[in-house]
């Protein structure tokens with residue numbers, strides 16, 4: 180299996196990705212930190228960049244893999260799998 184086949188099969192990369200890398204990542208459903216642009220332009224130190232999930236700096240997300248962590252992911256993606 181080629182690296183390209185692996186990427187398309189297991190990482191679900193778009194078959195025809197946009198040339199713009201940001202557009203490619205957005206097409207995969209990425210959620211960005213609200214501070215990413217300020218960080219990328221050198222205006223904000225990484226220590227002050229808010230987490231894309233919990234939106235705190237520094238990050239204080241629940242431990243990875245816990246129900247609270249997945250609930251936060253669902254919240255940021257506008258999903259409500261529990262139907263509450």
Ligand SMILES: [Zn+2]
Pocket residue numbers: 230231232233234235237238239240
């Ligand atoms: Zn966080």
